[in-house]
Amino acid sequence: MTPLPETHRALVLTSTSQPPEVKIIPTPQPTPGSAVVRIEAANIISYSKHIYNGTRPYPFSLPLVIGTSAIGRIAALGPDSVSLKEGQLVFIDSFVRARDDEDAAFLFGVHEGHTEAARRLMRGEWRDCTYAEYAKVPLENCYVLDVEKLGVGVEELQDISRLLVPYGGLRDIDLKTGESIIIAPATGTFGSAxxxxxxxxxxxxxxxxxxxxxxxxxxxxxxNDRFEIAQITGDVPTDLKTLQTFGTIDAYLDISPPEAANSTHFKTCMLALRKGGRVSLMGGLKGELTIPVKVVVSKDLRIRGKWMYERQDVRDLIKMIEVGVLKLGGQTVEKFGLDEWEAGFDKAVEFGGSGGKGSAIIVP
Ligand SMILES: NC(=O)c1ccc[n+]([C@@H]2O[C@H](COP(=O)([O-])OP(=O)(O)OC[C@H]3O[C@@H](n4cnc5c(N)ncnc54)[C@H](OP(=O)(O)O)[C@@H]3O)[C@@H](O)[C@H]2O)c1
Incomplete structure (x- = not known):
């Protein structure tokens, strides 16, 4: 076993009114239930800049080594690890759940969740995230990536994180082969995923x-012949007519940004569904949404919300890549060192809403 260095470089946020700073801090050590991972590529969310400068006010406690999901190699393992091995390439899933309560969940480095238990978890054991040379991660959040089976490198694998989010919603409403689904907005980072x-x-x-x-x-x-498009104008009758030209529509997944809360497309898309149609609402909307209740009732529509995904979804998505059903790649990937975080955050904003054309990643 190669010993971990005593210290490492990490991007530390101490206040949302001050920029984060690269600091030299003690390297995390493996404890029971954890792995220490040498980070190779950490994702930047299109709105990371706005989360950490406080303009998109996400709850978290400071100081914090910021970051999110990442790809890295296991550098050291807690004594109770039985399957992971040092040197293995892993996907670090940023959706962390308490071991004794799956409902206490938070987003590593980003959002301390919705319950006191989740907040306690992120403020304590799992405070420091992946914009660093090393990160301590729960064992169960490390998913082994077999590069030979996957047939792609780290630059492509970093896209797992983006793809996983809407996969959670699609699985939750049980999308089936041969069904027709509306994705709105399709042009966003997660919508294109x-x-x-x-x-x-x-x-x-x-x-x-x-x-x-x-x-x-x-x-x-x-x-892909199975991909059709529909522009919405904001006028419900006009947009509904457009959607009705596609015939029977079984499902609708929405992953709108906060500023879309007053958009008419939610109503239009629900009205366009067949009887018994399913809706997955995944957008982080500001405020409340008006639902066309009469139609929801008369058509037996089923509306579900989904935050992230289940553990099984991560395993299944990796399998889809391994067997070639889901192809990675075709994206521009721009890399930024820890000291270049600001340029990386700006680049990620630029890639936002671009149909997933590109990704910005931190390569510590
Ligand atoms: N549920 C979850 O687990 C989960 C996880 C991660 C993120 N999210 C949510 O996903 C949202 C989308 O993130 P993203 O990174 O995909 O955003 P993004 O890349 O910025 O894309 C947002 C898309 O929304 C459309 N849009 C913008 N303003 C709009 C408006 N006023 N009305 C209608 N459409 C509008 C734009 O499309 P056009 O300009 O082409 O119309 C744009 O392509 C986030 O805000 C977050 O809350 C949810």
């Missing part, structure tokens, strides 16, 4: 958005 996943799952996708050019660009890049 949802589109890619739903196509890989054998569905027909109707990609909805405001920007026809962006929709057309996405359609060209996915080049």
């Amino acid at each position: 949802a589109t890619k996943l739903a196509l890989a799952m054998g569905a027909r996708v109707i990609g909805v958005g405001r920007n026809l050019e962006a929709l057309k660009e996405l359609q060209t890049s996915y080049a």
Whole structure:
């Protein structure tokens, strides 16, 4: 076993009104139930900049080594690890759950969750995240990546994190091969991931958005006969007519940003569903949403919310890549060192809403 260095470099946030700083701090040590991972590529969310400068006020306690999901190699293991091995390449899942209560969950480095128990977990044992040379991670959040089976490298594998989010919603509403699903907005970072996943799952996708050019660009890049597009104008009767031209629609997944809360597309998409249609609401909306209750009732619509995904979804998504049903790649990946975090955050903003054309990653 190669000993861990005594100290390492990490991007530390001490206040949302001050920029984070690269600091030299003690290297995390493996404790029971954990692995210490040497980070190779950590994702940057399109709105990371706004989370850490406080303009998208996510709850977390400071100081914090910031970060999110990542790809890395196991550097050291807690004494109770029985299967992971040092040197293995792993995907670090940022959705951390308490071992004695799966409902106490938080987003590593990003959001301390919705319960006091989740807050306690992130404020204590799992405070420090992946924008660092090393990160201590719960054993069960490390998923082994067999590069030979997967056939791609770290630059492609970093996209697992983006794809996993809408996969959680698609699985939750049990999307089936041959079904038709609306994805809205299809042009966003996660919307384009949802589109890619739903196509890989054998569905027909109707990609909805405001920007026809962006929709057309996405359609060209996915080049799949099962991917159709529909521009929304904001006028419900007009947009409903457009969606009705696609015939029976079984499901609708929405992953809108906060500023879309007053958009009419939620109503239009629900009205376009068949009897018994399913809805997955995944967007982080500001405020409340008006639901067309009469139609929801008369058509037996089932509306579900979904935060992230289940553990099994992570394993299944990796399998989809291993057997080639889900192809990674085709994205521009821009890498930034820890000291270049600001340029990385700006690049991620630029890639936001671009149909997943590119990713910015931190390479510590
Ligand atoms: N449930 C979960 O577990 C989970 C996890 C992660 C993220 N999220 C949520 O996912 C949301 C989307 O993130 P993202 O990274 O995909 O965002 P993004 O890349 O910025 O894309 C957002 C898309 O929304 C559309 N849009 C923007 N303003 C709109 C408006 N006023 N009305 C209608 N459409 C509008 C834009 O499409 P057009 O301009 O082409 O119309 C854009 O492509 C986040 O805000 C977050 O809350 C949820």
